[in-house]
Amino acid sequence: MIDRLISAIEEKENPSVVGLDPTLEMMPQFLKEDMFRKFGKTPKAVSNMFLEFNKAIIDEIYPIVPSVKPQIAMYEKYGLEGIDCYLQTVDYARKKGLIVIGDIKRGDISSTAGAYAGHIEGCDIEGIHFDLWQEDFVTVNPYLGSDGIEPFVKACEKEKRGIFVLLKTSNKSSSEIQDRLVENKPLYIHVAELINKWGKNSVGSMGFSSVGAVVGATHPKEGVELRDICPNVFFLVPGYGAQGGKAEDLKGFFDKNKRGAIVNSSRGIIAAYKKIEGAKEEDFAKYSKDAVLLMRDDLMKAFK
Amino acid sequence: MIDRLISAIEEKENPSVVGLDPTLEMMPQFLKEDMFRKFGKTPKAVSNMFLEFNKAIIDEIYPIVPSVKPQIAMYEKYGLEGIDCYLQTVDYARKKGLIVIGDIKRGDISSTAGAYAGHIEGCDIEGIHFDLWQEDFVTVNPYLGSDGIEPFVKACEKEKRGIFVLLKTSNKSSSEIQDRLVENKPLYIHVAELINKWGKNSVGSMGFSSVGAVVGATHPKEGVELRDICPNVFFLVPGYGAQGGKAEDLKGFFDKNKRGAIVNSSRGIIAAYKKIEGAKEEDFAKYSKDAVLLMRDDLMKAFK
Numbered sequence: 157m158i159d160r161l162i163s164a165i166e167e168k169e170n171p172s173v174v175g176l177d178p179t180l181e182m183m184p185q186f187l188k189e190d191m192f193r194k195f196g197k198t199p200k201a202v203s204n205m206f207l208e209f210n211k212a213i214i215d216e217i218y219p220i221v222p223s224v225k226p227q228i229a230m231y232e233k234y235g236l237e238g239i240d241c242y243l244q245t246v247d248y249a250r251k252k253g254l255i256v257i258g259d260i261k262r263g264d265i266s267s268t269a270g271a272y273a274g275h276i277e278g279c280d281i282e283g284i285h286f287d288l289w290q291e292d293f294v295t296v297n298p299y300l301g302s303d304g305i306e307p308f309v310k311a312c313e314k315e316k317r318g319i320f321v322l323l324k325t326s327n328k329s330s331s332e333i334q335d336r337l338v339e340n341k342p343l344y345i346h347v348a349e350l351i352n353k354w355g356k357n358s359v360g361s362m363g364f365s366s367v368g369a370v371v372g373a374t375h376p377k378e379g380v381e382l383r384d385i386c387p388n389v390f391f392l393v394p395g396y397g398a399q400g401g402k403a404e405d406l407k408g409f410f411d412k413n414k415r416g417a418i419v420n421s422s423r424g425i426i427a428a429y430k431k432i433e434g435a436k437e438e439d440f441a442k443y444s445k446d447a448v449l450l451m452r453d454d455l456m457k458a459f460k
Numbered sequence: 461m462i463d464r465l466i467s468a469i470e471e472k473e474n475p476s477v478v479g480l481d482p483t484l485e486m487m488p489q490f491l492k493e494d495m496f497r498k499f500g501k502t503p504k505a506v507s508n509m510f511l512e513f514n515k516a517i518i519d520e521i522y523p524i525v526p527s528v529k530p531q532i533a534m535y536e537k538y539g540l541e542g543i544d545c546y547l548q549t550v551d552y553a554r555k556k557g558l559i560v561i562g563d564i565k566r567g568d569i570s571s572t573a574g575a576y577a578g579h580i581e582g583c584d585i586e587g588i589h590f591d592l593w594q595e596d597f598v599t600v601n602p603y604l605g606s607d608g609i610e611p612f613v614k615a616c617e618k619e620k621r622g623i624f625v626l627l628k629t630s631n632k633s634s635s636e637i638q639d640r641l642v643e644n645k646p647l648y649i650h651v652a653e654l655i656n657k658w659g660k661n662s663v664g665s666m667g668f669s670s671v672g673a674v675v676g677a678t679h680p681k682e683g684v685e686l687r688d689i690c691p692n693v694f695f696l697v698p699g700y701g702a703q704g705g706k707a708e709d710l711k712g713f714f715d716k717n718k719r720g721a722i723v724n725s726s727r728g729i730i731a732a733y734k735k736i737e738g739a740k741e742e743d744f745a746k747y748s749k750d751a752v753l754l755m756r757d758d759l760m761k762a763f764k
Contacts, residue, residue, distance in 0.1 A: 177572075180585065197586045229568055233578035235592030239543055263601060264533055264565050265631035268481075274537035281484065282501045288539030297567060299603040299626060301633030322603060327569035329605030336642040336650060343640060343647070350636065 157292050157318045158368070158390055159360040161255050162415060164222030170452040171410070173257060173392070174217055174444075175422025176226040176245060178206040182427040184437040203237035206230075210245045212441035213426055217448050218252040225257040225392075225420055246290050255292045257392065261322065263297030263304050270307040276319070277311035293318040295370060295392070298347050302354070305367075309354050312366040318390075319367055321351050323382065326372025326395030344378070348385050355389060364390040364416065371409065373401025373419065380408035383416060391417040397424030397451070403458040414459055421451055461596050461622045462672070462694055463664040465559050466719060468526035474756045475714070477561060477696070478521055478748075479726025480530040480549060482510040486731040488741040507541035510534075514549045516745035517730055521752050522556040529561040529696075529724055550594050559596045561696065565626065567601030567608050574611040580623070581615035597622040599674060599696070602651050606658070609671075613658050616670040622694075623671055625655050627686065630676025630699030648682070652689050659693060668694040668720065675713065677705025677723065684712035687720065695721040701728030701755070707762040718763055725755055 165171045180188075180202060187205050195201035214224065226249075231242035246256050262272040275294045278287040296308055296319050308319045324334055324344045334344045348369070355365030365388050371379055373395035382391070391409050395401040396419045409417040428447035429440040469475050484492075484506060491509050499505035518528065530553075535546035550560050566576040579598045582591040600612055600623050612623045628638055628648045638648045652673070659669030669692050675683055677699035686695070695713050699705040700723045713721040732751035733744040 192586070197588050199583075199585070199590060199592060202585060227568075227572055227575075229566070229572045229575035233575040233583050235583075235590070236540065236544055236547060238592075240540055243540060261568055261601075262533070262565070263567075263603075264531075265629060268531055268533045271531075271533035271537040279503075279537050279539075281503070281506060282496070284501050286503060286539070288503060288542075297565075297601050297603055299567075299601055299637055300629050300631060301636035301638070303631050303633040325569060325604050327604060327607050329607040332605035332654065333603055333647070333651070334605070336640075336647060338640040338642055338647070343637070343642070346640060347637070 157255070157316050158364045158366055159362050161222060161293075161318070161390070161418070162362045162364065164255055165418060168220060168222050169456070170221055171418050171455060172221060172448070172451050173223040173225050173418050173420045174213070174221050174425045174448065175259070175394070175420050176210050176213070176224050176426065177230045177422040178209055178426065179230060182423070182430060183209060184429070184440050186437060199234040199237040202234050203241040207241045207244055211248055213444045214249055214252055214254065216441040216445040218254055220445070220448055220452070221254070223255040223257055223418065224249045225259050227259040227422070243289070250290060250292075256290065257293040257295070257320070258289065258291030259295050261295045261297050263300055265300055266303040266307065269304045273307040273311040276308065276317040277315045291317070293320060293368070295320045295322065297322050298350065302350065305354055309358070309367060313358055317366070320370050320392040321347070321354070321367060323347050323351060323369040324371050324375050324378050326374045326399050326401070330372065345385065348382055348389075351389055352386055359388050362415070364388055368392055370394065373406055374399055376405035376408055379406070383408060383411060387411070392420065393417050394420045397421045403454040406455065407458050410459075419455060425451065461559070461620050462668045462670055463666050465526060465597075465622070465694070465722065466666045466668065468559055469722060472524060472526050473760070474525055475722050475759060476525060476752070476755055477527040477529050477722050477724045478517070478525055478729045478752065479563070479698070479724050480514050480517070480528050480730065481534045481726040482513055482730065483534060486727070486734060487513060488733070488744050490741055503538040503541040506538050507545040511545045511548055515552055517748045518553055518556055518558065520745040520749040522558055524749070524752055524756070525558070527559040527561055527722060528553045529563050531563040531726070547593070554594060560594065561597040561599070561624070562593065562595030563599050565599045565601050567604055569604055570607040570611065573608045577611040577615040580612065580621040581619045595621070597624060597672070599624045599626065601626050602654065606654065609658055613662070613671060617662055621670070624674050624696040625651070625658070625671060627651050627655060627673035628675050628679050628682050630678045630703050630705070634676065649689065652686055652693070655693055656690055663692050666719070668692055672696055674698065677710055678703055680709035680712060683710070687712060687715060691715070696724065697721050698724045701725045707758040710759065711762050714763075723759060729755065
């Protein structure tokens with residue numbers, strides 16, 4: 157799957173991923189009104205408006221981005237109806253040929269991690285296989301150590317999918333735990349070494365393993381350092397745009413072949429119409445497409 | 461909510477919590493056959509059998525335990541139908557007066573953590589409030605630092621619910637990250653200090669805050685040490701029974717008033733019938749009740 161992701165980035169000449177993280181606040185008024193009229197002021201209405209919103213954006217962007225990353229928390233907030241929308245979004249995006257990174261950040265002890273690994277390996281019921289979640293990649297949390305990660309690593313090998321392990325996250329307080337000095341090196345360096353180990357058996361033909369890492373765009377210095385320590389680890393880079401990460405800071409996250417990272421933007425893309433004066437709400441998805449093209453050009457310029 | 465949990469423990473004279481972590485392997489044959497006949501070999505069948513299984517166990521144990529802890533991963537494995545079963549289990553347990561600890565181990569950056577906090581604070585749709593998940597407590601992961609925890613802390617204050625932050629987990633590889641030495645102390649001690657800080661504004665009338673911690677029964681030495689460092693932090697203690705934790709090792713997790721911890725057992729209780737030779741499958745829930753009583757006596761003996 158990591159080879160497929162790299163190929164898709166190169167085909168579309170766009171190392172970016174669109175975060176499908178809808179909120180009620182960013183819904184266009186006409187869509188809100190329509191769904192509240194049909195379903196009342198209910199989670200079902202929110203689920204339906206998020207789905208219409210996501211589909212319209214996917215329809216505009218699927219030819220120009222390799223991947224989308226729905227953040228499950230935004231859907232989980234609205235209970236079962238919300239999760240239903242998440243699942244339908246994943247399904248729709250895959251049918252359009254997009255690679256789906258499920259931002260689920262799960263992590264637990266071994267047997268339980270095995271159950272969460274169902275996100276990428278599905279489940280078996282009396283010999284019948286069900287791929288109920290369908291994500292191509294998921295994000296996972298390393299705080300519990302190897303036995304919480306290994307079920308995912310095995311699932312990746314079996315199903316040819318992938319994971320991104322939280323390494324150095326984009327938020328400010330990431331330093332509270334991740335930067336603490338352990339044997340004179342920040343903890344995230346030790347996590348990076350674990351990630352190298354977890355991925356060593358799954359390095360694909362393009363030089364990267366199925367076990368990637370999340371490294372925030374807000375930490376350019378650490379990005380360069382980690383690129384060097386983890387030559388075979390593909391980076392998922394959140395924090396560009398709304399969180400303050402800039403294209404010129406991102407060069408170091410890529411290797412000399414301009415490979416090795418995919419940069420996420422969520423609000424900056426999907427809520428683009430909100431930032432444009434006089435924007436026609438009905439055209440919200442077209443503004444998202446424009447924002448994708450701007451982001452692509454911004455990233456590409458930084459490579460030159 | 462922490463006061464309510466402590467009161468319930470004292471009323472029922474039982475500092476234990478039953479982990480509702482069903483697997484297909486532990487389902488009684490008659491229940492499996494019944495549901496496969498009704499719904500085919502599908503996630504819907506699994507969801508329905510897990511729900512019947514949980515309800516039968518809850519019916520037997522609700523007078524003798526204060527709390528249950530469904531592990532969401534076991535349900536998430538079966539997709540939307542699985543989550544539906546989780547939600548119905550939470551609802552059923554609460555209606556029986558049980559305090560529900562949702563073992564969800566969520567953790568993300570601030571705005572996203574805010575969406576996950578919907579588990580305990582519900583969501584608002586145009587001024588209408590929905591409590592869609594209903595858990596009284598949830599478990600959370602500290603790897604992202606304060607800004608990933610604070611939305612939960614605020615939600616606890618607002619809704620009078622609680623969280624348990626992963627501190628020193630019960631699994632073997634917990635040492636890989638959690639025991640690394642930072643300024644000559646293991647990382648978990650630093651996390652303990654953060655937990656003290658996160659909970660300092662919510663200490664209830666019984667001396668404990670809404671911000672508890674997960675400390676594995678498999679680490680008795682660390683339990684004593686953490687009890688001392690965190691006098692106001694209530695411990696959720698997994699790892700008793702199946703994972704090897706013993707009652708005599710658990711005394712140190714409690715304070716001098718015999719307060720401060722609740723001990724979880726999952727498989728040891730809900731799959732008890734599987735360990736008993738000649739057990740009648742139809743009576744699986746009664747065996748669970750017997751196992752709860754044995755565990756209670758085992759814990760109580762250790763206090764003497």
